[in-house]
Amino acid sequence: MATDFWASSHYNRWMVDRATLKQARAEDSQYVDDEEYLNFLPIFFANLIAKLGKKLQMRQRVIATATIFFKRFYVKNSYCDTDPFIVIAACCYVAAKAEEAPVHIKNVVSEARMLFNNEELGAKSFSPDHSKLAEMEFYLVDDLECDLTVFHPYRTLMALCGKDGSAAEAGELGAGVDDGPRYWGTGEGKLELQEGALQMAWFIINDTYRSDLPLLYPPHLIAIAAIYLTLVLHSSTRALLHAQTNTQSAGSASSAHASAQQGSARRSSRSSSAHAKKAPQDIVGFMAGLNVSMPLVATLAQEIIALYVRWERYREDAHATQQDSARGAFAHTYAKRAASVGSAGTASTGATPSADEPSAQGPGERVPLVVTxxxxxxxxxxxxxxxxxxxxxxxxxQGGRTVAVNKVLERAQAAG
Structure with a gap:
């Protein structure tokens, strides 16, 4: 089961629809001044999980798993009923175990207290008691229904574009090899991306965890959408793609040309002659040969762009930089382009908010341009x-309301 996504609990029990997500946030929407705030909470919490994971020296795959655990937990629970900070700590603790990179519970509590109790966040309610985190672990695993196997888009990205015998991060391919039917076409050959382009695709996948997309779409679709955006947004790759498109349009029919290109690539791979020049790879043909719905991939790409438009309004601080995110590379430029054509409805204007604009909010006011x-x-x-x-x-x-997770923890501790 660990190598078959379609037979896994991830696909059969944890792929949800938008109606389910809306229902999950129904109670929270009753207590928030503007429902748009709920769209920024995934960015806020994912950033906190990433920060805690880095403090605990976790690999990116572990951080991604912790983020998925957090999202799954809040499919069944509301933010206003629980303490998200102890949930974050528990998700990191459980994810480290699930990915076979465990960390000591004392380290998790210590680093979490230092992160959450700082002046910026001021979550003074985070307890130094290790037993609370250990107890929260059981409530978390119970709500996750013991489904701790998570599939990530990184594996598909490296399967489609990774160089043989290498990966962007050790261990990211997961355990085992999928010997079942490939869901991305024939599986012959790989898309040859430059190192910078492959890194951009990796960063785009990282950024999707700041949204609900991992709950809505299978991981292989997210990986293909990241490749699609990379082909469009990475400058040198885009130039190569344009050159190939112009060459193909000047020749015969595109289907015959793609077939000739693939045959040439196979012959050149078998040839050992030093003077033979390798034919350029047919990028369009490779993407068209994937056994996925390209309109669905394009829709997913638009949702990722909408995420970047929203993320542009979220600032960790006035001078923050996003060096580990694809957002810092192209989101600002693409946000203006997307706003101008109306592809992202969240941006009513093409202007980028200033970091100096006030972020305070009073009752009944709209969400400010800059969210911190x-x-x-x-x-x-x-x-x-x-x-x-x-x-x-x-x-x-009336009484009789459902007892929330934080209430259960309080009662359990009071009982000794």
């Missing part, structure tokens, strides 16, 4: 305060 972690902390605090107030009012009347 401090503002997200304020939103979470307001949501939990309003939720708690309604709980107390309901306790004197």
């Amino acid at each position: 972690p401090a503002l997200m902390m304020q939103v979470l605090a307001n949501m939990r305060e309003r939720c708690q107030r309604d709980r107390e009012m309901a306790a004197h009347g």
Whole structure:
């Protein structure tokens, strides 16, 4: 099962639709001033998971698994009913075990306290008691239904574009090799990308974890969408693609030309003559030969672009840089282009917000142009305060509401 996505719990139990996600956030939407804030929470929480993972020296695959665990947990729970910070710590702790790179619980608690209790976040409620995290682990695994096998797009990316015998990060291909039917076509050959282009595709996949896309689409589609965006946005690769397109349009029919190119590539691979010049790879033919719906890939690519447009409004601080993200490479330029043609509805104007604009929000006001972690902390605090107030009012009347995870933890600790 670990090598067959279609028979895995990931595909059969944890691929959800948008109606399910909307239902999962229904309770939170009652306690937030503007529902648009809920679109920024995945960015906020994914950044925190990445920061904690780096402090614990976790590989990118472990961080990605922890992020998926967090998203799955909140398919069944609401932000206002739980403490997301202890959930983040538990997700990192469990993900490290699931990916066979365990970290000590004391290290997780120590690093989490240093991260969450700083002046910027001020999550003073995070407890130094190791038993609370150990207990939260059981509640997390229970809500995950013990489904700890997660498939990531990195494996497909390296299968389609990785050089033989190498990977961008050791161990990212996972355990074992899929001997079943390939879901990306014949599997003959690989797409030859420059190192910078392959790195950009890897970063795009990293960035998709700041959204709900990993819950909505299979990982191989996300990987192909990342390759598709890379072909469009990586300058030298785009220039090569344009040159090949012009060459093909000047020749015979595209299908015959693609067949000739593939035959030439196979003959050149078998030839050992030093003077034979290798024919350029037919990138368009390779993408067209994938056994996936290209309109669906294009739709997914547009959703990734919409994520970047939204992410442009989120700032860790006034002088933050995103050196580990594809966003810093092309999102600003593409956001303007997307806004001008209306491909991303979240951008009503093509202007990029200034980092100096105020981020404070009063009751009933719209989401400001610049969203910061401090503002997200304020939103979470307001949501939990309003939720708690309604709980107390309901306790004197109807009562009988579902006991949240944080309530279970409090009662368990009180009982000793």
